Every structure is written in structure tokens, then in C-alpha cells.
Amino acid sequence: MNHRILIVCFLIVLAYGAYMDALAVACVSHDRTLTALNKFGRTLLILFLPFIGAAVAIASAAETAPQALPGQRWLWPVRFLISNEPSVNGG
Numbered sequence: 001m002n003h004r005i006l007i008v009c010f011l012i013v014l015a016y017g018a019y020m021d022a023l024a025v026a027c028v029s030h031d032r033t034l035t036a037l038n039k040f041g042r043t044l045l046i047l048f049l050p051f052i053g054a055a056v057a058i059a060s061a062a063e064t065a066p067q068a069l070p071g072q073r074w075l076w077p078v079r080f081l082i083s084n085e086p087s088v089n090g091g
Contacts, residue, residue, distance in 0.1 A: 024054035
């Protein structure tokens with residue numbers, strides 16, 4: 001019984017990580033401000049550091065190139081990464 005709960009929890013975390021990765025790769029591929037080398041590097045970061053790389057890519061896209069983000073209905077699971085407030089650096 002306990003093993004089933006552990007497996008279900010693991011599958012939920014795995015699915016969420018795959019969703020974040022797919023969303024982050026979509027953001028990087030639609031970002032017109034990045035060069036091809038930057039897109040390649042960010043995609044590698046996303047794939048090798050699944051949760052951290054995806055979080056950095058989504059947060060970066062939200063701040064620097066909001067047009068690269070897909071429609072709002074796809075962003076609700078990661079809305080904590082996207083802030084509508086200006087950054088502390090004044091950007």
C-alpha cells in the first residue's frame with residue numbers, strides 16, 4: 001500500500017517536471033531576443049537541470065521577453081515563477 005502512494009507521488013513530480021521542461025523549451029524556442037547559441041545553451045540547461053533550469057528559463061522569459069510565453073491557460077501551474085511586479089534592479 002505504501003509503495004503505491006510513493007509511486008503515485010513520484011509520477012506526479014515526474015509529470016510536473018516534464019511539463020515545466022516542455023514549457024521552458026517552448027519559451028526558449030519562441031524567444032526572438034536570443035541568438036541561436038543562447039537558445040542551444042538554455043535548452044541544454046533545461047534538459048540537464050530539469051526543475052532549476054526550467055524555472056530559470058521561464059522566469060527569465062517572463063521578465064525579458066513576455067511575448068515568448070505561451071497563452072495564460074498554459075502557465076497556471078508555474079504562475080509562481082512569473083511576477084507582474086518590476087524587478088528590484090529597476091528592469
